[in-house]
Amino acid sequence: MPGLATVAMGIWSGAGSRHERAEEQGLAHLLEHMAFKGTTRRNALQIAEEIEAVGGEVNAETNTEYTAYYARTLGPDMPLAVDILTDILADPAFDMTELAREKEVILQEIGSYEDTPDEVVFDMVMETAFAGAPIGRRILGTPKTVRAQNPKTMRGFMDRTYRLPSMVVSAAGAIDHDALIHEVGSRLASFSHDQASEPELALYTGGDSRRVKALEQAHLVFGFDAPSWRDPDHYAMHVFSNILGGGMSSRLFQEVREKRGLCYEIYSFFSPFSDSGFFAIYGGTGEMQLTDYTPLVLDTLCDATKSVTMAEVSRAKAQMKMSLLTALESPGRRAEQMARHMLAYGRVLPRDEMVSMIDAITIDDVCRVASRSLQAPPTIAAIGPIKPLMSIDAMVARLGTPVPKMN
Known part of the structure; x- marks a missing residue:
């Protein structure tokens, strides 16, 4: 990226929370926490001091599909970033003292998370939408599964899932x-060099999960089956989501708020x-407000699947292109995008190809994809003072969707 003096680089491994076994829940996230806690060559303090001595920074993140370890430095200091990131991946110490401390940190993180209902409801909806599947499990894990992990289980997970065919080194900037x-x-x-096993399929089920709790507000998520990122229709789904609730001009924002x-x-x-999606x-x-809120949201959704306008589609496509092109101007986001493309498609999609795919979306595409999502049972997750919330049967009748199977 001409004109830049810094470089963003990282190593992405196609090993996220959905690759965990039931007893390993939270292990991918724990590995992320342990990433900078020491190797046989460096302790945690040395890692921090070395990268910060050149003004750089390192970090890591875990999501459903992958774990990323990344750094940002001045261009000439890129070799140090490579050395540190490869060191922490290839030769982690998994010191027992550091591990015990990080487990406690994560247990505190879980506790804090449980006190945040607008985050809890997202775990509830995923656990319900993909009932019994690893993709629906919480990335943080549970106190029981986090406490159960040790260096042996951590190395076992890395040996099984951190394989070169599903690892990507990506960099952008002054590189x-x-x-x-x-x-x-x-x-x-x-x-x-062997290929890692494919994770368990993400089979969408739908369902209903409610938790009455003394809060000022009810937090609700209404969810639906959607395309995977390998499905060309995922671009049209992005457009529909933007039209329905993607900004201040969206239908939900205007009608409900x-x-x-x-x-x-x-x-x-x-x-x-x-x-899946x-x-x-x-x-x-x-x-x-629940008795008015819920039917209005559901009716707005149903109406949008049949009445999208050219102006709405054009606006949503412009916003998508703006987001895409803005990301390409950021070294960190560009490196991440390239890595995600390599993991998903085995190649980096050219900018013009992505823009052309967005430009090609029609009103019919948007309505078709949106209507397809409503052909599967819905997922309802709600927490807070939700006793007035309409029943799942009433919601299904209003939406015209199949009834989800209750576990």
């Missing part, structure tokens, strides 16, 4: 490609995975 290849060299040679004042926050989102609407409202 010399040949120099990066030279620096990485054989540093990751200790990882297996601006015209009726039934909530402060409401939006829709679309999360595509490698073999999830589209949902989140909102928070008061107990006394």
Whole structure:
């Protein structure tokens, strides 16, 4: 990226929370926490001091599909970033003292999370939408599964899932490609060249999960089956989500908040995975407003599947292109995008190809994809003062969707 003085680089491993076995729940996230806690060459303090001595920073993140370890430095300091990231992956110490401390940190994180209902409801909806499947489990894990992990289970998980065919080194900014290849060299040679096993399929089920709790607001998510990122229709699903609840001009924001004042926050989102996808609407409202809020949201959704306008599609496509092109101007986001493309498609999609796919979306595409999502049972997750919330049967009748099987 000409004109930049910094480089963002990282190593992405296609080993996320959905690759865990039931007894390993939270292990991918624990590995992320342990990433910078020491190797045989460096202790935790040395890792921090070395990268910060050159003004750099390192971090890591875990999601459903992958775990990423990344760094940002000045261009000339890229070799140090490569050395640290490959060191923590290829030769982690998993010191027992550090491990015990990080387990306690994560237990505190879980406790804090449980006190945040607008986050808990998202775990509830995923656990319900993909009942019994690893993709529906909480990334943080449970106190029981986190406490059960040890260096043996951590190394076992890495041996099973951190395989070279599903690992990507990606960099953007003031980077010399040949120099990066030279620096990485054989540093990751200790990882297996064999392909890792595919994770368990993400089978969407739908369902109803409710938790009555003394809160000021009810937090609700209405979710639906949606395309995977390998399905070309995922672009049209993004457009529909944007039209329905993607900003201040969206239908939900205008109808539910601006015209009726039934909530402060409401939006829709679309999360595509490698073999499935999830589209949902989140909102928070008061107990006394629930009887008006729910039918209005459901009716707005149903109406949108049949009445999308050219102006709405054009606006949503413009916003998608703006987001895409803005990301390409950020070294960190560009490196991440390239890594995600490699993990998903085996190649980096050219900018013009992505823009062309967005431009090609029609009103019919948007309505068709949206209507398809409503052909599967819905998922309802709600927490707070929700006694007035209409029954799942009433919601299904209003939506015209199949009834979910209750576990």
